[in-house]
Amino acid sequence: MSVVGSYRFHTGVSAFFEMATADARAVLPKHLEPIEVRHERSVLSVNAFLFDDSVVGPYTELMFAVIVPPSVAAWGVHAKAGLYPFLCATSNEEARRIKAERFHFPYHHQNIDAQFIETEDRLRVRIFGCDAPILDLSVTPESWETTTHLLQGFMMNGTERLRTILQITGDYTVHEMERGEMTLFPHPITTDLLRQDVSPYPFREHWFKNGTEVFHKIEAF
Amino acid sequence: MSDNTNESSVARGKAEPSAPPRRLDVDETDTAAVPAAMEYDYTNFYFGAGDDPFALLAPFDEWYRQVKPAGYYLYELPLHTAPGTRVDVEDTKTNEIRRGLVNFASYNYLGLSYRPEVKKAIHEAVDIYGGGSSGSPILSGTTDLHRRFNDEMAAFKGKEAVMVFPTGYSANVGTIAGLMRSGDLIVADQFAHASIVDGMILSKAKSRFFRHNRPDDLDRKLSGFSGKKLVIVEGVYSMDGDVPPLPELLEVCRKHGARLLIDEAHSAFVFGPTGKGLAEAQGVEDEVDIHIGTFSKSLGGQGGYVAGSQQLINYLRGFSRSRFFSCALSPAVVAGLRASLELVQKEPHLRTQLWDNVAHMQKLLAERGVPIGDSTSQVIPIMIRDDARIFMIGEELFREGVFINPVRYPAVGKHKSRFRMSISAAHTKHDLEEGANTIARVLGRYGICQS
Numbered sequence: 070m071s072v073v074g075s076y077r078f079h080t081g082v083s084a085f086f087e088m089a090t091a092d093a094r095a096v097l098p099k100h101l102e103p104i105e106v107r108h109e110r111s112v113l114s115v116n117a118f119l120f121d122d123s124v125v126g127p128y129t130e131l132m133f134a135v136i137v138p139p140s141v142a143a144w145g146v147h148a149k150a151g152l153y154p155f156l157c158a159t160s161n162e163e164a165r166r167i168k169a170e171r172f173h174f175p176y177h178h179q180n181i182d183a184q185f186i187e188t189e190d191r192l193r194v195r196i197f198g199c200d201a202p203i204l205d206l207s208v209t210p211e212s213w214e215t216t217t218h219l220l221q222g223f224m225m226n227g228t229e230r231l232r233t234i235l236q237i238t239g240d241y242t243v244h245e246m247e248r249g250e251m252t253l254f255p256h257p258i259t260t261d262l263l264r265q266d267v268s269p270y271p272f273r274e275h276w277f278k279n280g281t282e283v284f285h286k287i288e289a290f
Numbered sequence: 291m292s293d294n295t296n297e298s299s300v301a302r303g304k305a306e307p308s309a310p311p312r313r314l315d316v317d318e319t320d321t322a323a324v325p326a327a328m329e330y331d332y333t334n335f336y337f338g339a340g341d342d343p344f345a346l347l348a349p350f351d352e353w354y355r356q357v358k359p360a361g362y363y364l365y366e367l368p369l370h371t372a373p374g375t376r377v378d379v380e381d382t383k384t385n386e387i388r389r390g391l392v393n394f395a396s397y398n399y400l401g402l403s404y405r406p407e408v409k410k411a412i413h414e415a416v417d418i419y420g421g422g423s424s425g426s427p428i429l430s431g432t433t434d435l436h437r438r439f440n441d442e443m444a445a446f447k448g449k450e451a452v453m454v455f456p457t458g459y460s461a462n463v464g465t466i467a468g469l470m471r472s473g474d475l476i477v478a479d480q481f482a483h484a485s486i487v488d489g490m491i492l493s494k495a496k497s498r499f500f501r502h503n504r505p506d507d508l509d510r511k512l513s514g515f516s517g518k519k520l521v522i523v524e525g526v527y528s529m530d531g532d533v534p535p536l537p538e539l540l541e542v543c544r545k546h547g548a549r550l551l552i553d554e555a556h557s558a559f560v561f562g563p564t565g566k567g568l569a570e571a572q573g574v575e576d577e578v579d580i581h582i583g584t585f586s587k588s589l590g591g592q593g594g595y596v597a598g599s600q601q602l603i604n605y606l607r608g609f610s611r612s613r614f615f616s617c618a619l620s621p622a623v624v625a626g627l628r629a630s631l632e633l634v635q636k637e638p639h640l641r642t643q644l645w646d647n648v649a650h651m652q653k654l655l656a657e658r659g660v661p662i663g664d665s666t667s668q669v670i671p672i673m674i675r676d677d678a679r680i681f682m683i684g685e686e687l688f689r690e691g692v693f694i695n696p697v698r699y700p701a702v703g704k705h706k707s708r709f710r711m712s713i714s715a716a717h718t719k720h721d722l723e724e725g726a727n728t729i730a731r732v733l734g735r736y737g738i739c740q741s
Contacts, residue, residue, distance in 0.1 A: 102337060104333075104336070104337075107480070107487060107499055108487050108490055108491050108497045109496075109497045109498075110499065137337075138336055138337030139334065149329065149330065149334065150334075211705050212705075243704055243705070244703075244704060244705040245703030245704045245705065245706060246703075246705070272703070273703070273704060
């Protein structure tokens with residue numbers, strides 16, 4: 070698998086929230102199933118990354134995804150999880166254009182701005198759009214380790230089904246202590262989420278530092 | 291955009307970080323690195339691509355062959371003795387029999403499964419009835435022993451009627467799916483047992499989960515729904531050993547017109563002045579609408595029950611598919627259960643002994659710095675929190691004389707790995723002290739406690 074995109078990040082957060090399975094199914098293409106954390110409760114992954122080195126320079130990105138099962142049997146490489154991004158936003162128009170072309174992620178058309186506020190025991194991410202708040206998310210650390218994660222990313226290009234392997238390497242902490250929280254504010258990006266039954270606290274908190282996000286070759290399947 | 295924060299460091303998308311971060315480079319030219327097998331778990335093999343139902347079998351098999359020697363072999367270890375306080379267990383990694391291990395893995399909370407009175411009753415029943423019941427309880431599977439045991443259980447619980455199921459699992463599934471329908475609402479504690487969740491799924495009712503032991507969140511989850519509502523909690527949560535605040539939960543149920551079902555799998559026969567369970571202990575035995583429990587834990591046998599009004603049992607008799615499409619409990623098992631129930635009532639000091647043992651073990655572990663969570667029951671979690679090393683620790687405990695179950699993700703959350711310790715009234719002080727010393731010694735090597 071050859072690399073088609075590499076992004077160095079200073080900070081990244083991926084927080085898992087329970088959402089109604091019916092809402093998850095509504096955003097997924099028909100060939101993907103949401104993973105249920107419990108009956109009728111699927112997983113909304115809210116991801117925010119501060120990229121400090123890319124072809125367009127530093128920028129921030131917000132991504133909402135539904136967690137889906139990875140394709141274990143069909144691929145030789147075992148990913149730990151799969152995700153289907155259904156709404157993304159960035160602080161940089163060029164970054165948005167490149168990623169939309171390469172990876173077919175569905176981007177919100179306006180820039181966002183983000184703050185990553187780090188203290189010893191908490192990372193707070195505040196996302197804004199046109200000076201209006203979009204979300205306020207905080208996660209906390211447990212023990213730190215250096216790790217590599219393999220994830221499968223699923224995308225659609227019209228009716229074409231696509232997938233890629235996403236490799237994240239960096240300093241990493243994860244736990245399920247339910248110490249984080251998220252507030253969503255009324256904004257075009259959050260309109261659907263605010264209508265849905267999304268838990269305000271993450272049941273799993275991932276926090277990354279000083280790493281690299283690498284996209285491998287995209288395949289149609 | 292306003293920014294009135296006082297936090298120590300703020301990074302923005304267009305700003306350079308204050309100090310150059312350490313870099314971790316990846317090979318961007320070749321294949322992705324494949325994580326070690328132990329980084330995967332059962333959740334990675336739940337779905338798979340392709341149309342062949344067997345598509346996942348080979349990858350799963352390959353994974354399991356790699357991880358089994360590293361710790362997964364600690365499950366399904368064959369016992370060569372009764373589930374007493376000391377057990378002989380087969381080490382499937384070395385094919386040795388490890389003898390005289392202190393047993394903290396069995397549910398035999400009152401030590402009844404191997405009592406002479408119980409074994410005698412079973413022997414006598416086998417002589418009369420043979421091995422199995424050979425039929426569904428509604429057809430030919432009910433014997434006079436079953437009828438008598440039903441009546442005795444109803445009298446013990448102080449309820450109009452009881453219905454017996456072949457397992458505790460089927461009691462939950464059959465009761466929940468037998469009572470609730472599509473369009474109804476079931477709200478369960480987020481830590482509800484799989485049998486409760488499966489009953490919810492089979493019922494086709496709308497399902498919600500409230501935050502563990504939080505009446506305020508139950509209130510939110512019940513709000514805005516009109517129709518039939520059932521709330522489900524457990525008497526003792528088997529992974530943490532904690533108990534629900536029943537009076538507060540009942541108050542929320544009554545506010546919303548919801549019925550309350552309690553699964554007393556781990557609390558029946560040990561909690562309360564007469565052993566009825568947690569509802570009795572918290573003074574709400576008659577307020578709880580449906581009581582479910584098992585016979586496989588404190589009674590040391592097998593099976594499950596639902597207790598409640600005669601009308602409830604009459605209705606469920608016709609709608610509990612998990613019961614009437616299963617073979618009835620073996621008469622021999624029922625005979626053993628009758629003897630166990632009699633002992634529970636004749637020997638209340640067993641419960642006293644159990645709680646003395648629980649208090650003693652908690653003290654022993656606390657004195658040795660073993661982290662034991664917030665248990666208030668005979669189920670004591672020993673919190674390891676190290677998902678990667680819990681199997682190694684479990685293996686050392688096993689080799690050094692303690693039989694205890696490791697529990698890790700996905701059975702509990704990530705970084706919530708633990709050993710689940712079950713205390714029995716039959717444990718002697720010597721058993722507990724030897725066990726606590728071994729646990730502290732092994733955990734001390736890993737820096738989890740100071741031994």
